Amino acid sequence: MTTVVVYESMFGNTKEIAESLASGLAESGLVQIHEVTEVVELPDDLELLVVGGPTHAFSMSKPATRQDAKKKVPSGEIISAGNGMREWIAALPKSHGEVAVATFDTRTKHPRLPGSAAKAAGKALAARGYHPIAAPETFDVEGMTGPLPPGETERARAWGACLGNLVRTPR
Numbered sequence: 001m002t003t004v005v006v007y008e009s010m011f012g013n014t015k016e017i018a019e020s021l022a023s024g025l026a027e028s029g030l031v032q033i034h035e036v037t038e039v040v041e042l043p044d045d046l047e048l049l050v051v052g053g054p055t056h057a058f059s060m061s062k063p064a065t066r067q068d069a070k071k072k073v074p075s076g077e078i079i080s081a082g083n084g085m086r087e088w089i090a091a092l093p094k095s096h097g098e099v100a101v102a103t104f105d106t107r108t109k110h111p112r113l114p115g116s117a118a119k120a121a122g123k124a125l126a127a128r129g130y131h132p133i134a135a136p137e138t139f140d141v142e143g144m145t146g147p148l149p150p151g152e153t154e155r156a157r158a159w160g161a162c163l164g165n166l167v168r169t170p171r
Helices: 013-028 063-070 083-091 119-126 152-168
Strands: 002-007 030-035 047-055 100-108 137-141
Touching: 002 013, 002 152, 013 047, 013 100, 013 152, 030 083, 030 152, 047 083, 047 119, 047 137, 047 152, 083 119, 100 119, 100 152
Parallel strands: 002 030, 002 047, 047 100, 100 137
Antiparallel strands: none
């Protein structure tokens, strides 16, 4: 099985979740992991695409929300400084249902605000012909910039292993 994990991350929390997911997915086959601005082309033998990013303003980030994120760190530097998931998904080639997809996001634990980048990404990917195999998953972040609460990376690894099993099981 070939899987690609693509993530957008501002402060490193979503990156950490993506790495844990990839670790769980590796139990089922080859896994590539890419920060959203690094991805160039999806492999021809792709079976599962896992996409995730932080929830900003109730959905996927936008240029304005990424600029706001830069103001929250002393260095003014964020990991995903270019285009985000919204733009990446819009540029993806259409699928004919042969590629399975799963989405995840990170959100502040307290206060829990409505909206979900994972749900928005899932809808956008389904509209492009990708086949959702799991409900969108949310991982908690303490405060606006982190860190992740205890247990979230382990939960992400387990979810990755579960996704791998779903793809290996005939649909």
